[in-house]
Amino acid sequence: MCDARRVTSEPAPGAESRAAPDTVALAKVVARQRAEMDRLRDLAARAAVLDQAKGVTMVLTGCSPDAAEEELQRRAEAAGHSLLEECWITLGTLVPAMAGTAGEETPAGRSAPAAEPDRDAEDAEDTPADLGPLGGELVRVATPQDLARCLLAHLAPEVDADAVMIYAWLPAGELQLIGHAGVDDVLAEQWRQVPPLTGIAPLEALRTGQPRWLEDAERDRKKYLLIDPPGRWRSRAWLPVRTGDGPDACVGVLRSGAGPFSPRARAHLEAVARLCAGRLLTIGIRPHDTADASAAAVQAVFDALPEAAMLLAPVRTAVGAVEDYRIDAATAQAVDVVGRAGRELVGRRFRECCPALAEEPMWQGLKDALATGTPYESEPFGRQETVDGATELFNYTVRAARLGQGLVVTWVRHGSSDRQEQRLADLQRLGSLGWASWNLITHEVTWSSQVFALFDRDPADGPVALTDLPGLALPEDGPALTHAIGELLARGRTFDVPFRVRTADGLRHLRAVAEAVPDSAGTTVEVHGVVQDLTAQRSAELALVESERAILTQHDVLRAERTLAGLLQHALLPLPTRPVRLAGLRVDVAYLPAQSGVHVGGDWFSAIELPDGDALFMVGDVAGHGIGAVAAMAQLRFTAKGMVITGSSLTGALARLNTLLLHSRDPHGTATLVLARYDPAARRLVWAQAGHPPPLLLRDGQVRYLDRPRGMLLGASRAPDYEEGVCRLAPGDRVLLYTDGLVERPGESIDRGLKRLADAVLGHTAEPGSLSLGPLLASMLEGERRDDVCVLDLRVPAEPE
Incomplete structure (x- = not known):
């Protein structure tokens, strides 16, 4: 980024708070300086063009100078043109035949070049194309670059031109490319400055005042240094343009076709060169002392300014797009990235000196100001600067205003009061x-x-x-x-x-x-x-109060539901206070409700002795919690006992329970269940399951899970398939029936839980008693319980009792 100022000493008291000059006012000051120089230059240009047009009219009509001027004025009024435009059009209609033969005076007071002996007489009498339309187009030309494009558009169909180059002849004798069309930017940059050497065709045309016709590339290459990409232009013409007492510019017309220019083409090109003289005088080629004086006057204005400012001239591509700016004037406070300031920046490119400003959106702002004339002001941006050895952050704003064809750009440094005001505004907005x-x-x-x-x-x-x-x-x-x-x-x-x-x-x-x-x-x-x-905070507070109220209401409802479900569960599922004997087995029962949540679960058990002396054991788990789960548990518990007591097989009971759950008026979902029937005479345990974990058998100090017969959980299918499994028990055997709350933990697989249960049973083989399940449950249920736990512990006595 271009530094906004060069810090060399402590600023004068009050300097920081002093307001920066208004960019638009600065532009007006510079504009007045330029306006006066432009006025003088326009007067000189008008006089030169008028004199040339008067001379042409005098030659054509034989009238006096005053009559020639009156004739030009009359034509301009009749056509609706200005007098200057009519002069350009008159010069554009000039033909070589009217300019006289060798030795005769031309309208500009110069001897016309002698006719070349090898011209064809019949071709010499051909009339060049009408230059009136070109004269009208030149009225709208504003820069030498525009002139080059206008000429190429006109000459391409007339003389098969492929490119046009316009060189200015500088006081030191070198050439500077000021306009081009049909030439790529790389080649144009390579040939932008041409030193005053011999063998340069446009230089020779300017020195002699005569065109140079290069019509044989191989022959011309031996004599001249050609602007010649390989095989591109095989013929060319360089035509000097007089804008004062002598030639000041040279127009080059380059063709890809080989061969000589016809007499008609030569005459047409010479007429075009004469037509360009007046326009070049006003838009780009001026007397050097006048241009220097204008630049010096503008720079003098900038030298007197107290703040950082630059005068920028646009540098355009071949299609007219702005690709950069040339620094035409700068104040001493304007410093580039390498420390150059003021007059040291003049003539340099803006992107080179201030690369950080050549980025969006500031670069686009400069382009918009140039295109629309609306002044541009950037957003404030920070710059670190060193003042008396200490680094300090300053805020700047870039402002730009159009001045003629260029821009006046200033940097405004905001003082501490400006920063405080901005901070206060930000505080009010954010708070x-x-x-x-x-x-x-x-x-x-x-x-x-x-x-x-x-x-x-x-x-x-x-x-x-x-x-x-x-x-x-x-x-x-x-x-x-x-x-x-x-x-x-x-x-x-x-x-x-x-x-x-x-x-x-x-x-x-x-x-x-x-x-x-x-x-x-x-x-x-x-x-x-x-x-x-406080609208946002108040809205959040009200929403929080409503949420808390809803939570408390819901908590009360859930608490009442839990109390009711607990009473119902206790009534439907009474727990024995000590071990019981059924069909010769010692049976311990444990039921532990979940510690998290406010709902009662659907885990349940049943252990009864059947009329024929067998024992029936059930452990089940209904999905869900609350009143619905308790109701579904009661329905399954009592229905299952009734089915088995009335003679149904275990698999038949599971099938009917599945149908009951599917067709219930208020189905609660699914349930798992294990049914086991024990025959004491044969010590035979027959069991079936519906999606439930398998029973665990402890025998002779070893544990294993019984092989699960096929069986799908209740309520999951309309055509389930259930099978029975058989296990013969021996004295001292121990069988555990349990629900999944005993072995399941969040984030842990069921297989890992089953292994933990097997290990825990091996570690707790105490004699049966009312608290025999306590150590086992304590080791399995560490931390908070998220689900109900139900366990039936069946033990076969070691000795017959």
């Missing part, structure tokens, strides 16, 4: 607050713009007095605000009052905080206050 002040002596009221926004009040309506502030609040909130203001005015008490106002966007919650400023006698003379928008 959704604004400040207000009431002077009780002068009755002056001052509000920041944010206060108007908070009250949704048009700034054109002005602020309101302190005592009128309650009138802006809702009627129910006004009295509290009125009382607070009265206490502040009477007793000087600071207040902090919330209130509401109605805006176009709806109800807005505001907070007013104000304090009194007393005089030496203690009387309040001024009030300073802050108004803050």
Whole structure:
């Protein structure tokens, strides 16, 4: 980024706070300097063109100079042209035959070149194309680059031209490319500066004042240094252009076709060169002393400016797009990235000196200012600068205004007061607050713009007095605000009052905080206050209160439901207080409800002795919790017992229970179940399961899970397939029936849980008793229980009792 200033010493007192010069005003100052130089230059240009056109008219009509000027004026009025435009058009219609033969004086007072002996007489009599349309087009040409494009558009169909180059002849004798068309930018840059050497065709044309016709590339290459990409242009013409007493520019016409220019083409090109003279004088080729004086005058203005500024001229591509800017003038405070300042920057490219400013969006802002004429001002940006050895951050703004065909760009450094004001504005915006002040002596009221926004009040309506502030609040909130203001005015008490106002966007919650400023006698003379928008916070508070209320209500409902479900479960599923004997087995029962949540689960068991002396054991788990789960548990428990007691097989009972769950009026979902029937005479345990974990067998100090027969959980399929499994027990055997709450843990596979249970059973082989399951359950159920746990512990006595 281009430094905005060069820091060499402590700035003068008050210099930082002094306002930077207005960019538009600066542009006007420079414009006045340029306007005077342009006025003088235009007068000289008009005089030169008028003299040439008068000379042509005198030759054609044989009239006097005054009559020639009157004739030109009459033609201009008849055609609706200006006198200058009519002069250009008259010069454009000039033909070589009218310019006289060798030795005759041309309208410009110069001897015409002698006719070449090898021209064909018949071709010499051909009339060149009408140059009137070209003269009209030249009226709209503003730069040498535009002139090159205009000439190529005209000459391409007339003489098969493929490219046009325009060189200016500088005082030191070198050439500078000022316009080109049909030539790529790389080649143009390579040939932009041509030193005053021999063997340069355009230089020879300028030195002699005669065109140079290069019509044989191989022959011409031996004599001249050609601008010649391999095989591209095989013939070319260089035509000197007189803009003053002698030639100042040279127009090159390059063709890809080989062979000589016809006499008609030569005459046409010479007429075009004469037609370009007046236009080049006004747009690009000026007397060098005049150009130097103009540049010096502009630079003198910039030398006197106290702030960083540059005058930029656009550098365009072949299609007219701005690719860079040339620095034509700069102040001493404008410093580039390598420390060059002021006059050292003149003539250099803007991208080279200030690369950081050549990025979006600032670069686009400069282009828009140049194209539309609307001044541009960038967003503030920070720059680190060293002042007396200390690094300090300064904020800058870039401003640009169009001046003629260029731009005046200035850097404005914001002082500490500007930064404080910006910070205060940011604070009000980010904090959704604004400040207000009431002077009780002068009755002056001052509000920041944010206060108007908070009250949704048009700034054109002005602020309101302190005592009128309650009138802006809702009627129910006004009295509290009125009382607070009265206490502040009477007793000087600071207040902090919330209130509401109605805006176009709806109800807005505001907070007013104000304090009194007393005089030496203690009387309040001024009030300073802050108004803050609390709508978002208030909305969040109300939403939180409603959420808490809903949670408490739901918690009460769930607590009541749990109590009811617990009572119902206890009534339906009474727990024995000590081990019981069924069909010769010692049976321990454990039921532990979940510790998390407020719902009662659907785990259940049943252990009864059948009429034929066998024992029936069931352990099940209904999906879900609450009253529905308890109801489904009761239905399955009692129905299963009834089916088995009345003679149903275990698999038949499971199939009917599945149908019952599917066709229930209020189906609760699914359930798992294990049914086991024990024959004491044969010590035979027959069992079936529906999606339930398998029973665990402990025998002779070893544990294993019984092989699960096929069986799908209840309520999952309309055509389930259930099978029975058989296990013969021996004295001392121990069988555990349990629900999945005993072995399942979050994030752990069921296989890992089953292994933990097997290991725990091996570690707790105490004699049966009322607390025999306690150590086992304690080791399995570490931490908080998230599900109910139900266990049946069946033990075969070691000795017959």
